[in-house]
Amino acid sequence: MPNTKVALWVDEMAKLCKPDKIYWCDGSEEEKKRLTQDALKTGELHDLNQEKLPGCYLHRSHQNDVARTEHLTFICTPTKDEAGPTNNWMAPAEAYDKLGKIFDGSMKGRTMYVIPFLMGSWGSPYAKIGVELTDSLYVVLNMRILTRIGNRVWDLLGDSDRFTRCLHARADLDLSRRFICHFPQDNTIWSVGSAYGGNVLLGKKCLALRLASYMGRNENWMAEHMLILGVEDPSGKTTYIAAAFPSACGKTNLAMMVPPPSQTGYKIWTVGDDIAWLHIGKDGRLWAVNPEAGFFGVAPGTNRKSNPNAMASVEKNAIFTNVLKRPDGTVWWEGMDGEVPAEGIDWKGEKWTPSAGTKGANPNSRFTAPASQCPSISPEWENPEGVPISAILFGSRRTHLTPLIYEAFNWQHGTFIGASMASETTAAAQGAVGVLRRDPMAMLPFCGYNMGDYFAHWLKMGALIKNPPKIFCVNWFRQDASGRFLWPGFGENIRVLRWIIERTEGKGSAAESPVGLLPGKNALCLDGLDLSAKDLEQLLDIKRTEWQEEASQIEKFFGQFGDHLPAALGEECRALHKRLRE
Ligand code: GTP
Ligand code: SPV
Ligand code: MN
Numbered sequence: 001m002p003n004t005k006v007a008l009w010v011d012e013m014a015k016l017c018k019p020d021k022i023y024w025c026d027g028s029e030e031e032k033k034r035l036t037q038d039a040l041k042t043g044e045l046h047d048l049n050q051e052k053l054p055g056c057y058l059h060r061s062h063q064n065d066v067a068r069t070e071h072l073t074f075i076c077t078p079t080k081d082e083a084g085p086t087n088n089w090m091a092p093a094e095a096y097d098k099l100g101k102i103f104d105g106s107m108k109g110r111t112m113y114v115i116p117f118l119m120g121s122w123g124s125p126y127a128k129i130g131v132e133l134t135d136s137l138y139v140v141l142n143m144r145i146l147t148r149i150g151n152r153v154w155d156l157l158g159d160s161d162r163f164t165r166c167l168h169a170r171a172d173l174d175l176s177r178r179f180i181c182h183f184p185q186d187n188t189i190w191s192v193g194s195a196y197g198g199n200v201l202l203g204k205k206c207l208a209l210r211l212a213s214y215m216g217r218n219e220n221w222m223a224e225h226m227l228i229l230g231v232e233d234p235s236g237k238t239t240y241i242a243a244a245f246p247s248a249c250g251k252t253n254l255a256m257m258v259p260p261p262s263q264t265g266y267k268i269w270t271v272g273d274d275i276a277w278l279h280i281g282k283d284g285r286l287w288a289v290n291p292e293a294g295f296f297g298v299a300p301g302t303n304r305k306s307n308p309n310a311m312a313s314v315e316k317n318a319i320f321t322n323v324l325k326r327p328d329g330t331v332w333w334e335g336m337d338g339e340v341p342a343e344g345i346d347w348k349g350e351k352w353t354p355s356a357g358t359k360g361a362n363p364n365s366r367f368t369a370p371a372s373q374c375p376s377i378s379p380e381w382e383n384p385e386g387v388p389i390s391a392i393l394f395g396s397r398r399t400h401l402t403p404l405i406y407e408a409f410n411w412q413h414g415t416f417i418g419a420s421m422a423s424e425t426t427a428a429a430q431g432a433v434g435v436l437r438r439d440p441m442a443m444l445p446f447c448g449y450n451m452g453d454y455f456a457h458w459l460k461m462g463a464l465i466k467n468p469p470k471i472f473c474v475n476w477f478r479q480d481a482s483g484r485f486l487w488p489g490f491g492e493n494i495r496v497l498r499w500i501i502e503r504t505e506g507k508g509s510a511a512e513s514p515v516g517l518l519p520g521k522n523a524l525c526l527d528g529l530d531l532s533a534k535d536l537e538q539l540l541d542i543k544r545t546e547w548q549e550e551a552s553q554i555e556k557f558f559g560q561f562g563d564h565l566p567a568a569l570g571e572e573c574r575a576l577h578k579r580l581r582e
Helices: 002-017 029-040 094-103 137-146 151-157 203-219 251-255 309-314 413-419 451-464 490-504 535-540 542-560 567-581
Strands: 021-024 056-059 074-077 111-119 128-134 164-168 179-183 188-192 222-224 226-232 240-243 267-272 276-280 287-289 292-296 320-323 366-370 387-395 405-407 422-424 436-438 470-476 510-512 517-519
Touching: 002 094, 002 111, 002 128, 094 164, 094 179, 094 188, 094 292, 111 137, 111 151, 111 203, 128 137, 128 151, 137 203, 137 222, 137 292, 137 320, 137 366, 137 517, 164 203, 164 240, 179 203, 203 222, 203 276, 203 451, 222 451, 226 251, 226 387, 226 413, 226 490, 240 490, 251 267, 251 292, 267 287, 276 451, 292 309, 292 517, 309 366, 387 413, 387 490, 405 490, 413 451, 413 470, 413 567, 436 542, 470 490, 542 567
Parallel strands: 021 111, 056 320, 074 179, 128 164, 164 188, 240 387, 387 470
Antiparallel strands: 111 128, 179 188, 222 276, 226 240, 226 267, 276 287, 287 387, 292 366, 320 366, 405 470, 405 517, 422 436, 510 517
């Protein structure tokens, strides 16, 4: 049973939102069936072919509400300085007042659902409790998949008030009245005016990254936008890697990758595909847990060849958001296997044919699926202590400049590489696509405090960890002059992971370059791969003049952090400049 602190808060929020009814979710299977039927009635879910896709449903969001809205996302700390130059900031009192007016009466005629949820596995010392209040059944049904919900959470909470207070209302979905506000000091999140993904599934980006990064800073751990995977080698040894790539830049794909037949004996185990909480374990090393229980993955481009494990994960009990519905009640998106359907109902709910010249599925259409359904899910994925991390990867989408793979000289240099990352923007957030922007550690939209202090926290963690993981930078997206990807990517990325693992074992040859350590001659296993010598050369090429420009851009980017920028990062930037001139 919820304790009095929960009851008082729910009561207070209900007085504000004025729902007709309050419903306390218990997490049972019977409840899931009932709420699914309710969502079919309200139109929040559409039925699919239950024979071909058992337990699967389709959701269409409002057309102005198809991705995270970063310009409407705020960190509400007492001072602007605490939020830092890369976050939008609003004073807490102003935010409570402004959003309070929008929440006021927003649930009239509706039901407020109370969702007790856990981020992290049952029994994990690192798990965190949240309670989300929402008037969206879509949110309830997604949170059931992405987090661990139900009465067990009340038992875990006991009479404590250590839970994140998450309030969400769809309100009128008007962009001018949409706000996603975080109050780190109050352990509170208020989100209004949206009903899509990361804006409203408050356990995910809002709690597990923005608030958790703030908690981690105070408690010596890290919350990162990282996948976690294990690579099993032919001898049966498994090495764990965590990797930060910006949104829609390949985390889910890498986490579930299937090595090609030529790489016999290698297998990838999926621990997580989006978020990692990293703690110093009893042995002093860095360990990672996945706080989520499911995937909210990008649909377009997912097919049996690029990601068979994701395809298998969504065969049942999945929610599809903004994909195309075929006449036979199955789903389709651009880049799926097989023929393009001759007709269907597109993500907007309109009749569609290939000749329409529009997309059948929204570019940021997604699937929500339980992680337990993934064939490559690691036997360790719910281990309360997590898995020990041997390497950290930073990856971004850069058609030019950054090589396929290079290694940092040490933790401080690796922190610099992460802090200076840039990537071309994707459809995962509202706004222009393909524009290069700095996205430190893939955390630009998700850091809950001043990013300069966040860099300092990274440096501090490096000093606290015994044998810190080696840090690498990867880029699957480099193109030649004609716009062709130089690297085949997907399953073939195992070849890069093999070199990375060798390096963590003190093996594998490396050649020094001004930006970091590149694979030595023949150090990458390219057996059975149709890659020309010229393409390989381009993939690992460091163009000094372009890198000098890059170093200047980094310096400029760092400048905005003022006193908050750790001196070590300024030094790394100067050292890069110097190495490039030599
Ligand atoms: P979020 O869920 O938004 O955080 O994204 P994610 O990082 O999990 O992205 P995801 O794995 O879904 O990547 C989606 C996009 O990256 C698709 O367009 C893929 O085709 C593309 N992609 C993934 N891996 C590769 C690769 O190795 N090479 C190339 N060229 N594209 C890739
Ligand atoms: C991302 O944008 O990085 C996602 C999807 O993982 S969302 O949950 O909408 O933030
Ligand atoms: Mn993500």
